[in-house]
Amino acid sequence: MADECAPPRDVIxxxxxxxxxxEAVTARFHGHAYDMHHHDEWLVGVTxxxxxxxxxxxARRQSTAGRVIxxxxxxxxxxxxxxxxxxxxxxxxxxxxxxxxxxxxxxxxLGFRATLADDRHLGAAILQACRTVFGAxxxxxxxxxxxxxxxxxxxxxxAASPRPAPDGDPAVAERALDYLHAHAAEPFGLDALARAxxxxxxxxxxxxxxxxxxxxxxxxxxxxxxxxxxxxxxxRVPPAEVALMAGFSDQSxxxxxxxxxxxLTPAAxxxxxxxxxxxxxxxx
Numbered sequence: 644m645a646d647e648c649a650p651p652r653d654v655i656x657x658x659x660x661x662x663x664x665x666e667a668v669t670a671r672f673h674g675h676a677y678d679m680h681h682h683d684e685w686l687v688g689v690t691x692x693x694x695x696x697x698x699x700x701x702a703r704r705q706s707t708a709g710r711v712i713x714x715x716x717x718x719x720x721x722x723x724x725x726x727x728x729x730x731x732x733x734x735x736x737x738x739x740x741x742x743x744x745x746x747x748x749x750x751x752x753l754g755f756r757a758t759l760a761d762d763r764h765l766g767a768a769i770l771q772a773c774r775t776v777f778g779a780x781x782x783x784x785x786x787x788x789x790x791x792x793x794x795x796x797x798x799x800x801x802a803a804s805p806r807p808a809p810d811g812d813p814a815v816a817e818r819a820l821d822y823l824h825a826h827a828a829e830p831f832g833l834d835a836l837a838r839a840x841x842x843x844x845x846x847x848x849x850x851x852x853x854x855x856x857x858x859x860x861x862x863x864x865x866x867x868x869x870x871x872x873x874x875x876x877x878x879r880v881p882p883a884e885v886a887l888m889a890g891f892s893d894q895s896x897x898x899x900x901x902x903x904x905x906x907l908t909p910a911a912x913x914x915x916x917x918x919x920x921x922x923x924x925x926x927x
Contacts, residue, residue: 669773690709706732734769876913
């Protein structure tokens with residue numbers, strides 16, 4: 644029988660995105676978390692629950708649920724829980740060259756204005772970026788999440804928003820939709836999509852696509868993959884095979900998106916227990 648008096652276990656999970664070099668961490672600590680140390684990366688994190696106590700910039704600080712933690716490269720810090728229930732958080736380690744590129748190619752003038760911030764939109768962006776790294780979802784999803792994260796970091800870094808590139812030919816969105824239809828089961832990122840359809844860059848493509856279709860290229864790609872998955876499930880193809888044939892990373896990835904869209908599992912849909920209409924009219 645397990646020892647009921649045993650202290651709760653600390654848990655930490657780490658995953659690295661090979662394309663960007665960004666590392667994502669999610670963890671729960673109940674007491675001492677880590678000694679004083681520093682990182683070469685920019686750290687951006689969000690506390691989910693509990694009190695996350697740490698020393699940084701000459702003072703002890705406490706982050707509670709929903710607060711964002713911002714630590715620059717080289718800044719020494721430690722970490723501990725103040726209560727027995729511990730604390731839980733998600734953190735991203737952003738390589739300096741990645742952030743430099745997102746902020747216009749120079750970072751000498753950049754710096755976090757504060758170590759703690761109350762910014763629920765940035766907190767949500769951090770969590771979504773962590774989920775894309777841990778979920779090993781499509782490169783298109785990861786690119787979109789990281790672009791949103793970078794944009795929401797600008798104000799905290801003292802970086803001005805870049806001047807938007809010209810919108811260009813509206814037909815770029817139409818070409819992008821055609822590309823998504825033709826390559827829906829393949830992995831590709833926003834930069835590759837922008838090059839394939841003749842957009843100036845990924846940001847111009849995203850604006851043109853949203854203006855034309857009211858959604859993002861990634862959201863459209865998920866719709867197309869789900870439509871393909873439904874068709875295969877109606878043909879009685881097993882869900883594990885459907886996931887790969889439709890472009891999802893695995894069966895659980897398919898299942899998460901399928902439940903979000905239709906409110907039931909792929910297996911239940913395959914058995915025919917659904918009232919969801921079969922029509923899939925995408926971006927007409």
